Amino acid sequence: MARVFSGIKPTGGVHLGNHLGALQNWVSLQDRADAVYCVVDLHALTVPHDPDELRTATLSLAQILMAIGLDPDRCTLFVQSHVHEHSECAWIMECTAAFGELRRMTQFKDKSEGSDFVSGALFTYPALQASDILLYDTNQVPVGEDQRQHIELTRDIAVRFNNRYGDTFVVPEAVIPEAGARVMDLQHPTAKMSKSDESPQGTVLLLDEPSVVEKKIKRSVTDSGSEVRYDPAEKPGVSNLLAILGAATGQSPQRAADGIERYGDLKAATAEAVIEMLRPIQERYHELAADPAETGRLLAKGADKARQVASATMARARANLGLLEA
Ligand code: ATP
Numbered sequence: 617m618a619r620v621f622s623g624i625k626p627t628g629g630v631h632l633g634n635h636l637g638a639l640q641n642w643v644s645l646q647d648r649a650d651a652v653y654c655v656v657d658l659h660a661l662t663v664p665h666d667p668d669e670l671r672t673a674t675l676s677l678a679q680i681l682m683a684i685g686l687d688p689d690r691c692t693l694f695v696q697s698h699v700h701e702h703s704e705c706a707w708i709m710e711c712t713a714a715f716g717e718l719r720r721m722t723q724f725k726d727k728s729e730g731s732d733f734v735s736g737a738l739f740t741y742p743a744l745q746a747s748d749i750l751l752y753d754t755n756q757v758p759v760g761e762d763q764r765q766h767i768e769l770t771r772d773i774a775v776r777f778n779n780r781y782g783d784t785f786v787v788p789e790a791v792i793p794e795a796g797a798r799v800m801d802l803q804h805p806t807a808k809m810s811k812s813d814e815s816p817q818g819t820v821l822l823l824d825e826p827s828v829v830e831k832k833i834k835r836s837v838t839d840s841g842s843e844v845r846y847d848p849a850e851k852p853g854v855s856n857l858l859a860i861l862g863a864a865t866g867q868s869p870q871r872a873a874d875g876i877e878r879y880g881d882l883k884a885a886t887a888e889a890v891i892e893m894l895r896p897i898q899e900r901y902h903e904l905a906a907d908p909a910e911t912g913r914l915l916a917k918g919a920d921k922a923r924q925v926a927s928a929t930m931a932r933a934r935a936n937l938g939l940l941e942a
Protein backbone atom coordinates (compact mmCIF):
# COMPACT_ATOMS: atom_id res chain seq x y z
CA MET A 617 0.00 0.00 0.00
CA ALA A 618 1.32 3.47 -0.87
CA ARG A 619 2.39 5.68 2.01
CA VAL A 620 0.90 9.18 2.06
CA PHE A 621 2.23 12.01 4.24
CA SER A 622 1.22 15.64 4.61
CA GLY A 623 1.33 18.47 7.13
CA ILE A 624 -0.49 21.65 8.07
CA LYS A 625 0.68 24.52 10.26
CA PRO A 626 -1.22 25.66 13.37
CA THR A 627 -0.84 29.33 12.39
CA GLY A 628 -4.48 30.46 12.41
CA GLY A 629 -7.92 29.30 11.37
CA VAL A 630 -8.15 26.61 8.69
CA HIS A 631 -9.56 28.15 5.51
CA LEU A 632 -11.20 27.07 2.28
CA GLY A 633 -7.86 27.03 0.46
CA ASN A 634 -6.46 24.50 2.92
CA HIS A 635 -9.59 22.39 2.64
CA LEU A 636 -10.03 22.36 -1.13
CA GLY A 637 -6.32 22.39 -1.98
CA ALA A 638 -5.17 19.73 0.44
CA LEU A 639 -7.47 18.46 3.18
CA GLN A 640 -10.16 16.97 0.92
CA ASN A 641 -7.45 14.81 -0.62
CA TRP A 642 -6.17 13.89 2.83
CA VAL A 643 -9.58 12.48 3.70
CA SER A 644 -10.04 10.51 0.49
CA LEU A 645 -6.49 9.11 0.57
CA GLN A 646 -6.86 7.65 4.06
CA ASP A 647 -8.89 4.75 2.62
CA ARG A 648 -6.62 4.15 -0.36
CA ALA A 649 -3.23 4.40 1.29
CA ASP A 650 -1.37 4.19 4.57
CA ALA A 651 -1.87 7.84 5.44
CA VAL A 652 0.16 9.82 7.97
CA TYR A 653 -0.91 13.39 8.76
CA CYS A 654 0.85 15.88 10.95
CA VAL A 655 0.12 19.19 12.67
CA VAL A 656 3.47 20.82 11.99
CA ASP A 657 3.89 22.99 15.07
CA LEU A 658 7.67 23.31 14.64
CA HIS A 659 7.05 25.00 11.29
CA ALA A 660 4.83 27.52 13.07
CA LEU A 661 7.87 28.61 15.14
CA THR A 662 9.62 30.02 12.06
CA VAL A 663 7.61 33.23 12.42
CA PRO A 664 6.99 35.22 15.63
CA HIS A 665 4.19 33.59 17.67
CA ASP A 666 2.31 33.72 20.95
CA PRO A 667 2.83 30.55 23.06
CA ASP A 668 -0.76 30.35 24.38
CA GLU A 669 -2.17 30.86 20.91
CA LEU A 670 0.08 28.15 19.49
CA ARG A 671 -1.06 25.63 22.13
CA THR A 672 -4.73 26.42 21.49
CA ALA A 673 -4.31 26.45 17.71
CA THR A 674 -2.54 23.07 17.71
CA LEU A 675 -5.31 21.34 19.65
CA SER A 676 -8.06 23.04 17.68
CA LEU A 677 -6.41 22.19 14.35
CA ALA A 678 -6.27 18.51 15.32
CA GLN A 679 -10.01 18.69 16.12
CA ILE A 680 -10.77 20.37 12.80
CA LEU A 681 -8.84 17.65 10.98
CA MET A 682 -10.93 14.98 12.70
CA ALA A 683 -14.10 16.97 12.01
CA ILE A 684 -13.42 17.04 8.26
CA GLY A 685 -13.19 13.25 8.34
CA LEU A 686 -9.71 12.13 9.37
CA ASP A 687 -10.23 9.07 11.54
CA PRO A 688 -7.35 8.19 13.89
CA ASP A 689 -8.28 4.52 13.40
CA ARG A 690 -7.83 4.77 9.64
CA CYS A 691 -4.81 7.10 9.49
CA THR A 692 -1.97 8.25 11.72
CA LEU A 693 -2.61 11.76 13.07
CA PHE A 694 -0.03 13.40 15.32
CA VAL A 695 1.78 16.58 16.33
CA GLN A 696 5.23 17.11 14.81
CA SER A 697 7.05 18.16 18.01
CA HIS A 698 5.93 14.92 19.72
CA VAL A 699 8.18 12.91 17.41
CA HIS A 700 11.73 14.17 17.99
CA GLU A 701 13.06 12.50 14.86
CA HIS A 702 11.63 15.40 12.81
CA SER A 703 14.11 17.91 14.23
CA GLU A 704 16.94 15.43 14.22
CA CYS A 705 16.45 14.52 10.59
CA ALA A 706 16.01 18.20 9.65
CA TRP A 707 19.68 18.81 10.49
CA ILE A 708 20.68 16.06 8.11
CA MET A 709 18.43 17.55 5.44
CA GLU A 710 20.05 20.97 5.97
CA CYS A 711 23.42 19.34 5.42
CA THR A 712 22.15 17.77 2.18
CA ALA A 713 20.27 20.76 0.71
CA ALA A 714 22.34 23.32 -1.17
CA PHE A 715 22.27 26.96 -0.03
CA GLY A 716 21.39 28.00 -3.60
CA GLU A 717 18.42 25.62 -3.64
CA LEU A 718 17.02 27.06 -0.43
CA ARG A 719 17.57 30.59 -1.74
CA ARG A 720 15.32 29.88 -4.72
CA MET A 721 12.28 28.97 -2.61
CA THR A 722 9.50 31.47 -3.26
CA GLN A 723 7.74 30.84 0.08
CA PHE A 724 10.82 32.23 1.86
CA LYS A 725 10.77 35.33 -0.34
CA ASP A 726 7.02 35.85 0.26
CA LYS A 727 7.17 35.33 4.01
CA SER A 728 10.36 37.30 4.67
CA GLU A 729 9.49 40.39 2.61
CA GLY A 730 8.49 43.29 4.83
CA SER A 731 8.93 41.35 8.10
CA ASP A 732 10.70 42.99 11.05
CA PHE A 733 12.25 39.73 12.11
CA VAL A 734 13.31 36.98 9.72
CA SER A 735 14.53 33.84 11.50
CA GLY A 736 17.26 31.60 10.13
CA ALA A 737 14.73 28.78 10.35
CA LEU A 738 12.38 30.53 7.91
CA PHE A 739 15.19 30.09 5.39
CA THR A 740 15.94 26.44 6.23
CA TYR A 741 12.22 25.60 6.65
CA PRO A 742 12.08 23.38 3.51
CA ALA A 743 14.75 21.13 5.06
CA LEU A 744 12.42 20.47 8.03
CA GLN A 745 9.61 19.80 5.55
CA ALA A 746 11.82 17.34 3.65
CA SER A 747 12.55 15.64 6.97
CA ASP A 748 8.80 15.34 7.71
CA ILE A 749 8.18 13.66 4.38
CA LEU A 750 11.26 11.45 4.05
CA LEU A 751 11.04 10.01 7.57
CA TYR A 752 7.89 8.10 6.55
CA ASP A 753 9.06 6.44 3.30
CA THR A 754 6.43 8.60 1.65
CA ASN A 755 5.23 7.91 -1.89
CA GLN A 756 2.62 10.68 -2.19
CA VAL A 757 2.25 14.13 -0.63
CA PRO A 758 -1.22 15.72 -1.00
CA VAL A 759 -0.73 19.51 -1.01
CA GLY A 760 -1.90 22.70 -2.68
CA GLU A 761 -0.09 24.16 -5.68
CA ASP A 762 2.03 26.52 -3.53
CA GLN A 763 3.92 23.52 -2.11
CA ARG A 764 5.01 22.05 -5.45
CA GLN A 765 8.42 23.69 -5.21
CA HIS A 766 9.07 22.30 -1.72
CA ILE A 767 8.16 18.78 -2.81
CA GLU A 768 10.51 19.08 -5.81
CA LEU A 769 13.28 20.13 -3.42
CA THR A 770 12.47 17.19 -1.14
CA ARG A 771 12.84 14.86 -4.12
CA ASP A 772 16.19 16.40 -5.04
CA ILE A 773 17.44 16.05 -1.46
CA ALA A 774 16.33 12.40 -1.29
CA VAL A 775 18.03 11.53 -4.60
CA ARG A 776 21.24 13.34 -3.61
CA PHE A 777 21.35 11.62 -0.21
CA ASN A 778 20.74 8.19 -1.77
CA ASN A 779 23.48 8.79 -4.36
CA ARG A 780 25.99 9.90 -1.75
CA TYR A 781 25.29 7.44 1.06
CA GLY A 782 23.32 4.56 -0.45
CA ASP A 783 19.62 3.85 -0.69
CA THR A 784 17.98 5.39 2.37
CA PHE A 785 14.95 7.49 1.42
CA VAL A 786 11.93 6.88 -0.81
CA VAL A 787 11.56 9.63 -3.45
CA PRO A 788 8.04 11.11 -3.05
CA GLU A 789 5.71 12.88 -5.46
CA ALA A 790 3.16 15.66 -4.98
CA VAL A 791 -0.59 15.02 -5.32
CA ILE A 792 -2.32 18.27 -6.32
CA PRO A 793 -6.07 18.49 -7.08
CA GLU A 794 -7.48 19.71 -10.40
CA ALA A 795 -9.89 22.20 -8.87
CA GLY A 796 -9.03 24.12 -5.71
CA ALA A 797 -5.24 23.75 -5.91
CA ARG A 798 -4.82 27.48 -5.52
CA VAL A 799 -7.76 29.21 -3.87
CA MET A 800 -7.32 32.97 -4.01
CA ASP A 801 -8.19 35.66 -1.46
CA LEU A 802 -11.77 36.86 -2.04
CA GLN A 803 -10.76 40.51 -1.69
CA HIS A 804 -7.45 40.22 -3.56
CA PRO A 805 -8.02 37.47 -6.13
CA THR A 806 -4.45 37.64 -7.37
CA ALA A 807 -3.07 36.61 -3.93
CA LYS A 808 -3.42 33.16 -2.37
CA MET A 809 -5.93 32.73 0.46
CA SER A 810 -3.77 32.30 3.55
CA LYS A 811 -4.02 31.62 7.27
CA SER A 812 -1.51 34.09 8.53
CA ASP A 813 -1.81 37.03 6.11
CA GLU A 814 -4.18 39.67 7.43
CA SER A 815 -7.22 39.54 5.16
CA PRO A 816 -10.19 38.47 7.29
CA GLN A 817 -12.80 39.47 4.67
CA GLY A 818 -10.96 37.65 1.91
CA THR A 819 -10.51 34.40 3.85
CA VAL A 820 -13.37 31.94 4.47
CA LEU A 821 -12.61 29.91 7.59
CA LEU A 822 -14.02 26.42 8.02
CA LEU A 823 -15.50 27.53 11.35
CA ASP A 824 -17.13 30.70 9.98
CA GLU A 825 -20.89 30.87 10.68
CA PRO A 826 -23.13 30.48 7.60
CA SER A 827 -24.09 34.18 7.69
CA VAL A 828 -20.40 35.15 7.71
CA VAL A 829 -19.59 32.80 4.83
CA GLU A 830 -22.45 34.28 2.85
CA LYS A 831 -21.36 37.84 3.52
CA LYS A 832 -17.72 37.17 2.58
CA ILE A 833 -18.62 35.42 -0.67
CA LYS A 834 -21.30 37.94 -1.67
CA ARG A 835 -18.87 40.82 -1.08
CA SER A 836 -16.03 39.15 -2.93
CA VAL A 837 -14.25 41.22 -5.56
CA THR A 838 -15.33 40.31 -9.10
CA ASP A 839 -14.04 41.53 -12.44
CA SER A 840 -15.09 44.05 -15.05
CA GLY A 841 -17.62 42.81 -17.62
CA SER A 842 -20.51 40.54 -16.74
CA GLU A 843 -19.80 37.18 -18.36
CA VAL A 844 -19.35 34.14 -16.10
CA ARG A 845 -16.47 32.09 -17.50
CA TYR A 846 -13.35 30.37 -16.16
CA ASP A 847 -10.39 32.51 -17.23
CA PRO A 848 -7.93 33.07 -14.36
CA ALA A 849 -5.78 35.56 -16.30
CA GLU A 850 -8.59 37.85 -17.48
CA LYS A 851 -11.16 37.12 -14.76
CA PRO A 852 -9.34 36.23 -11.54
CA GLY A 853 -12.26 37.00 -9.20
CA VAL A 854 -14.91 35.09 -11.14
CA SER A 855 -12.51 32.21 -11.84
CA ASN A 856 -11.72 31.92 -8.14
CA LEU A 857 -15.43 31.61 -7.31
CA LEU A 858 -15.82 29.00 -10.05
CA ALA A 859 -12.85 27.05 -8.71
CA ILE A 860 -14.36 27.13 -5.21
CA LEU A 861 -17.80 26.14 -6.48
CA GLY A 862 -16.27 23.35 -8.60
CA ALA A 863 -14.11 21.99 -5.79
CA ALA A 864 -16.98 22.15 -3.31
CA THR A 865 -19.32 20.25 -5.65
CA GLY A 866 -16.81 17.82 -7.17
CA GLN A 867 -16.61 19.21 -10.71
CA SER A 868 -14.16 21.20 -12.82
CA PRO A 869 -14.38 25.02 -12.65
CA GLN A 870 -15.44 25.07 -16.32
CA ARG A 871 -18.34 22.72 -15.63
CA ALA A 872 -19.33 24.70 -12.55
CA ALA A 873 -19.99 27.71 -14.84
CA ASP A 874 -22.69 25.80 -16.78
CA GLY A 875 -26.05 27.50 -16.54
CA ILE A 876 -24.82 30.48 -14.50
CA GLU A 877 -25.34 33.77 -16.32
CA ARG A 878 -24.78 36.50 -13.77
CA TYR A 879 -22.20 37.35 -11.12
CA GLY A 880 -24.93 37.53 -8.48
CA ASP A 881 -26.09 33.99 -9.25
CA LEU A 882 -22.51 32.71 -9.15
CA LYS A 883 -21.99 34.23 -5.71
CA ALA A 884 -25.27 32.81 -4.41
CA ALA A 885 -24.51 29.31 -5.74
CA THR A 886 -20.96 29.39 -4.35
CA ALA A 887 -22.08 30.60 -0.93
CA GLU A 888 -24.73 27.88 -0.74
CA ALA A 889 -22.33 25.11 -1.79
CA VAL A 890 -19.73 26.22 0.74
CA ILE A 891 -22.23 26.56 3.59
CA GLU A 892 -23.59 23.06 2.89
CA MET A 893 -20.07 21.63 2.74
CA LEU A 894 -19.14 23.23 6.07
CA ARG A 895 -22.31 22.43 8.03
CA PRO A 896 -21.47 18.83 9.06
CA ILE A 897 -17.82 19.76 9.67
CA GLN A 898 -18.81 22.48 12.13
CA GLU A 899 -21.26 20.22 13.96
CA ARG A 900 -18.65 17.53 14.42
CA TYR A 901 -16.01 20.08 15.44
CA HIS A 902 -18.14 21.38 18.29
CA GLU A 903 -18.62 17.83 19.61
CA LEU A 904 -14.90 17.12 19.49
CA ALA A 905 -13.93 20.46 21.02
CA ALA A 906 -15.99 19.57 24.11
CA ASP A 907 -13.51 16.81 25.04
CA PRO A 908 -9.92 18.10 24.66
CA ALA A 909 -8.52 15.29 26.85
CA GLU A 910 -9.76 12.70 24.36
CA THR A 911 -8.09 14.63 21.51
CA GLY A 912 -4.86 14.59 23.53
CA ARG A 913 -5.09 10.82 23.98
CA LEU A 914 -5.69 10.27 20.27
CA LEU A 915 -2.72 12.48 19.36
CA ALA A 916 -0.44 10.61 21.80
CA LYS A 917 -1.42 7.32 20.15
CA GLY A 918 -0.78 8.84 16.74
CA ALA A 919 2.67 9.99 17.83
CA ASP A 920 3.49 6.47 19.08
CA LYS A 921 2.57 5.02 15.69
CA ALA A 922 4.52 7.71 13.81
CA ARG A 923 7.61 7.29 16.00
CA GLN A 924 7.91 3.62 15.08
CA VAL A 925 8.30 4.44 11.39
CA ALA A 926 10.38 7.59 11.91
CA SER A 927 12.87 5.95 14.27
CA ALA A 928 13.51 3.08 11.83
CA THR A 929 14.23 5.56 9.02
CA MET A 930 16.51 7.60 11.28
CA ALA A 931 18.46 4.49 12.26
CA ARG A 932 19.02 3.74 8.56
CA ALA A 933 20.08 7.32 7.83
CA ARG A 934 22.49 7.44 10.79
CA ALA A 935 24.14 4.18 9.80
CA ASN A 936 24.49 5.19 6.15
CA LEU A 937 25.92 8.59 7.09
CA GLY A 938 28.62 7.00 9.21
CA LEU A 939 27.44 8.31 12.57
CA LEU A 940 28.95 6.10 15.27
CA GLU A 941 26.42 3.87 17.03
CA ALA A 942 25.67 4.90 20.62
P1 ATP B 1 0.18 30.27 6.30
O1 ATP B 1 -0.70 31.36 5.79
O2 ATP B 1 0.41 30.31 7.77
O3 ATP B 1 1.45 30.14 5.51
P2 ATP B 1 -1.40 28.40 4.84
O4 ATP B 1 -2.81 28.74 4.96
O5 ATP B 1 -0.68 28.73 3.57
O6 ATP B 1 -0.59 28.92 6.08
P3 ATP B 1 -0.48 25.69 5.50
O7 ATP B 1 -0.76 25.22 6.85
O8 ATP B 1 0.91 26.13 5.31
O9 ATP B 1 -1.45 26.84 5.04
O10 ATP B 1 -0.84 24.60 4.42
C1 ATP B 1 -1.67 23.48 4.55
C2 ATP B 1 -2.03 22.99 3.16
O11 ATP B 1 -2.96 23.88 2.55
C3 ATP B 1 -0.85 22.91 2.19
O12 ATP B 1 -0.93 21.70 1.48
C4 ATP B 1 -1.04 24.08 1.25
O13 ATP B 1 -0.53 23.83 -0.05
C5 ATP B 1 -2.55 24.17 1.23
N1 ATP B 1 -2.97 25.55 0.93
C6 ATP B 1 -2.71 26.66 1.66
N2 ATP B 1 -3.28 27.74 1.11
C7 ATP B 1 -3.92 27.32 -0.01
C8 ATP B 1 -4.72 27.96 -1.01
N3 ATP B 1 -4.96 29.25 -0.96
N4 ATP B 1 -5.22 27.19 -2.02
C9 ATP B 1 -4.99 25.87 -2.07
N5 ATP B 1 -4.26 25.19 -1.16
C10 ATP B 1 -3.73 25.90 -0.14
Ligand code: LTN
Nearest residue numbers: 621622623624656659745748749
Ligand atom coordinates in the same frame (compact mmCIF):
# COMPACT_ATOMS: atom_id res chain seq x y z
N1 LTN C 1 5.32 23.77 4.21
C1 LTN C 1 3.94 23.44 4.19
C2 LTN C 1 3.47 22.71 5.43
C3 LTN C 1 4.23 21.44 5.62
C4 LTN C 1 4.08 20.25 4.86
C5 LTN C 1 5.01 19.32 5.42
C6 LTN C 1 3.29 19.88 3.77
C7 LTN C 1 5.20 21.21 6.55
N2 LTN C 1 5.65 19.94 6.44
C8 LTN C 1 5.15 18.05 4.88
C9 LTN C 1 3.44 18.60 3.25
C10 LTN C 1 4.37 17.69 3.80
C11 LTN C 1 3.17 24.73 3.98
O1 LTN C 1 3.70 25.79 4.18
N3 LTN C 1 1.96 24.62 3.59
